[in-house]
Amino acid sequence: MLGMVLDVLSWVSILGGLFFMLVGTVGVLRMPDVYTRLHAAGMTDTLGAGFLILGMCFQTGFTLLTLRLLLVYAFLLFTSPIGTHALARAALSGKVEPYRAHVDEE
Amino acid sequence: MDDRVILRIGTKFLIPFILLFALYVQFHGDYGPGGGFQAGVIFAAAFVLYALVYGLGRAKEVLPPGFVHTCSALGVMIYAGTGVVTMLKGGLFLDYNVLLHDPHHGQHWGIFSVEFGVLVTVFGVMVSIFYAFAGRRRREG
Amino acid sequence: MDAVVDITVLALLGVTAVALLRIRNLVAVVMLSGIYSLLCAALYTMLDAVDVAFTEAAVGAGISTVLMLGTLALVGRETKNPTRRPILPMFVVLVTGGVLIYGTSEMPPFGAPDNPAHLHVAPRYVEESGHEVGVPNIVTSVLASYRGYDTMGETTVIFTALVGVLLLLATGPRNRRPWSADERRADRETAEGKGTEGDAHG
Numbered sequence: 001m002l003g004m005v006l007d008v009l010s011w012v013s014i015l016g017g018l019f020f021m022l023v024g025t026v027g028v029l030r031m032p033d034v035y036t037r038l039h040a041a042g043m044t045d046t047l048g049a050g051f052l053i054l055g056m057c058f059q060t061g062f063t064l065l066t067l068r069l070l071l072v073y074a075f076l077l078f079t080s081p082i083g084t085h086a087l088a089r090a091a092l093s094g095k096v097e098p099y100r101a102h103v104d105e106e
Numbered sequence: 107m108d109d110r111v112i113l114r115i116g117t118k119f120l121i122p123f124i125l126l127f128a129l130y131v132q133f134h135g136d137y138g139p140g141g142g143f144q145a146g147v148i149f150a151a152a153f154v155l156y157a158l159v160y161g162l163g164r165a166k167e168v169l170p171p172g173f174v175h176t177c178s179a180l181g182v183m184i185y186a187g188t189g190v191v192t193m194l195k196g197g198l199f200l201d202y203n204v205l206l207h208d209p210h211h212g213q214h215w216g217i218f219s220v221e222f223g224v225l226v227t228v229f230g231v232m233v234s235i236f237y238a239f240a241g242r243r244r245r246e247g
Numbered sequence: 248m249d250a251v252v253d254i255t256v257l258a259l260l261g262v263t264a265v266a267l268l269r270i271r272n273l274v275a276v277v278m279l280s281g282i283y284s285l286l287c288a289a290l291y292t293m294l295d296a297v298d299v300a301f302t303e304a305a306v307g308a309g310i311s312t313v314l315m316l317g318t319l320a321l322v323g324r325e326t327k328n329p330t331r332r333p334i335l336p337m338f339v340v341l342v343t344g345g346v347l348i349y350g351t352s353e354m355p356p357f358g359a360p361d362n363p364a365h366l367h368v369a370p371r372y373v374e375e376s377g378h379e380v381g382v383p384n385i386v387t388s389v390l391a392s393y394r395g396y397d398t399m400g401e402t403t404v405i406f407t408a409l410v411g412v413l414l415l416l417a418t419g420p421r422n423r424r425p426w427s428a429d430e431r432r433a434d435r436e437t438a439e440g441k442g443t444e445g446d447a448h449g
Binding site: 131135136137138139140141143144147148150151154158175178179181182185186189200202210213214216217220221223224227228230231232234235236238239240242 | 297298300301302305306309310313314317318320321379380381382383384386387388390391392395396398399402403405406408409412413416
Binding site: 075078079082085086089 | 110112113116119120123
């Protein structure tokens with residue numbers, strides 16, 4: 001019984017993680033410039049990875065492996081935003097112009 | 107205030123863990139995936155990260171190029187040296203059984219020492235190649 | 248189900264390789280080569296070769312990408328146009344590839360249980376490694392104990408690669424104490440915002 005509950009939970013988590021990764025990918029393909037693409041990819045990647053790791057934690061139960069997975073997620077939580085920040089800084093210092101929406105003068 | 111604060115603090119937090127992970131991979135090569143090559147690369151990656159965030163000058167003060175060139179040769183010497191030690195103890199080249207009082211312990215310590223040699227060489231080579239490439243600019247014209 | 252994952256990863260590998268050939272912006276090419284290495288690591292994991300996958304991910308997707316980005320500072324961001332048609336190199340590549348493919352047709356079928364490798368070599372390592380070497384990971388025992396010469400050769404090859412790089416990119420006076428002043432000045436200028444920042448390549 002408990003095994004089935006864990007299985008269902010891990011399926012839901014992994015599917016949720018896949019959904020967020022897909023949303024992030026669509027965002028990267030459709031967004032107009034570097035900064036908006038970074039915003040889409042950076043946030044959804046961290047969240048999607050978190051859900052995937054949560055799904056894996058449900059599969060491994062309550063062992064040392066779960067602790068390792070959570071440590072991996074802790075480091076991902078630390079480094080993914082820093083990486084996005086570094087990319088955005090590099091784009092800014094490379095003088096990439098942000099996309100500006102065209103507002104009709106009224 | 108220097109506006110690279112986030113990168114610097116993030117790096118300061120991460121580098122000890124990267125080095126620790128490299129040592130973990132090295133010593134757990136006996137029980138799981140790992141060993142000298144992976145550990146050497148991860149160890150070098152920590153120093154490359156330091157050089158990228160804090161600058162090449164400071165990285166070269168921490169880890170002088172002469173030292174890493176020496177490291178890369180030292181690792182090969184450690185490896186071959188293990189073989190010479192086994193020969194001096196009466197066995198063939200790289201025959202770990204004669205290293206210690208017991209073949210099992212001999213194998214264990216022999217593998218440990220050659221993997222350590224591999225770690226040192228791979229670390230030295232990766233950092234040296236990074237130093238050779240980094241900081242160069244294209245000559246105009 | 249495994250076949251679906253295998254085919255997907257191999258298809259992605261093929262797409263990445265074609266993109267690697269056709270794209271002209273070299274930064275994108277370097278990133279694609281990192282992705283190629285990561286896909287290869289996934290492929291090795293699916294083939295149950297976890298040590299190899301680990302090494303491939305660390306070296307190919309990690310260090311290699313950084314080193315190639317460092318080279319871009321020397322080489323420039325765009326692929327240069329070829330100056331003449333590569334007829335002879337194409338011929339040499341086709342002949343060598345054809346000879347290699349013909350050579351593999353003589354090998355025993357992939358994964359068949361009565362291959363010589365599975366009858367003589369592998370059972371000895373798998374069965375004897377426990378009491379001969381005593382190390383739980385058979386890959387390490389094969390790498391460091393049964394095939395210790397080969398690993399020594401590999402380590403020497405890595406060292407020789409470094410010697411080759413150092414001979415080509417002669418680092419002369421750059422490696423003595425005066426470099427420290429120049430580079431620290433460059434670091435300070437970078438930190439104050441002059442010039443492009445973001446990495447040590449200036």
